[in-house]
Amino acid sequence: MKSRRVAVIGFGAIAGELVESLLAASEPEYRVAVWLRKGSASRDRVPSGVAVVESAAELAAFTPDLVVEAAGHGAVREQVPDALVLGLPVLVSSIGALHDDALKERLVEAAKSHGGRLLLASGALGALDYVRAVRPARELELTYESRKPPAAWAKELEALGHDPQAIAAPVTLFEGTARQAAADYPQNLNVAAALALAGPGFEATRVSVVCDPEAKGNTHVVRVRSEFGTMQMTIANRPSPTNPKSSWIVGRSLLAAIDQHFSPVVML
Template sequence: MRKLAIIGVGNICRQMVEVIAQGDQFSIAVLKRPSAAFTAGPGIGTVFADIDDLLAWKPDLIAEAAGQAAVSQYAATCLRQGIPFLVSSVGALADENLYKALCQAAQDGNTRLLIPSGAIGGLDYVRSAAMFDGAQVTYESRKPPSAWVPELAALGIEPTHVTEPLELFAGMADEAATRYPKNLNVAATLALAGVGMRNTKVRVIVDPNAPGNLHTIKVDGPAGSFELTIANKPSPDNPKTSWIVSRSLVVSIRRYFEPCWVG
């Protein structure tokens, strides 16, 4: 039985475990904050509060589901130990120095830093198009006001008073992912797959009419044009996150171990 460790014990972790425990042959451990109160539910075999104890358990794969700070805190250590590290909070990699350091740590440990597609699709096309000079990639995020309550409050705006689409941000992917760490991981994923952080244009819209979390990707270049819009249902536990994200992580875990995969 393979050993899977998950860093973080929040909603994404819970949703992942619910799926994996239904049939996948994994022994699952989680890493919680030392000060956090947590009772393991069905499917979780071991709970750790120290990264060294988790590493001594010798997991076959570690999946991060705890936020950008956890990537900075734990990823390099795990990679140098030769353990593959799956990143959920991809926005952390908008920090070029951190990204380079983690790639080097993966090389030193003869393992891999894994980046899932998360809430979006079409990344294979984006990767291929980016191989042509002159390719342009833009990304637009539209989420309802419920996904932006703290951000709107910081601007002195009551979410219920947003009755028309409101542009919250327009700029490059690295700034978007850094400024909105809980909402714009997608921007970083798209940039890493495509033309880079400083060349990926991002627009963020608070839209009271959005039927969910809308992601629109546009690619133009010598090889052709591509446009994809995905309307994700928000997670029932967290409107900032699309419900499909936890399933994307599960798929990435399964694909890592499968002898044959598609896509």
């Protein structure tokens, strides 16, 4: 069976877990490249057998079947447009970057003009199929609450004058629109952006962000109400062993999305 060629942008917690899973897969095998910034300290950690590319030209020479972004909002601005201009499908995990309408338009235009495809990962969340289905509802209300332990919010708590070690009661860090949430918390609120894009948009999707010392993992609560009915979903994700801001499941979710991309049978 022909091997699948996948280029992963970044080599942090999620990308590292994903690359490890791709290398372990067989039938079919994956040929993997990582796209790093020039001089990246991650280069020394890249396993042997994985190609390193540092430019769009080097990416093109690798001839990927699929590009996967797992690096952050900066990569969506810097590398994803180049990959789309090469006519490649690009699976984006840092969806929060699309709160910027101008960037979103640029990416869509690049995909349309060059035959690329912008694929948005569901990442740490589920049930986006339901949210997409109720999107046309006349009376759609969607709220999202993120509840994570203090370890996920150390820098943010310090900026507000809190000692992360001494948090004894829940602290609400943010209440507002998904657009503001995605802009203020680029590493944490990709899920809010996914809900906004699947559902009622960045202004109508209401978000609250709570730091909770009692939180059992990275907890996402989604509530949807419309003339079609109601939906409530709670997901309690274990944090990634290497980055407490990210959920461990995200690497697996990207792996499942990659498998769907190549599969003759697709679950939508």
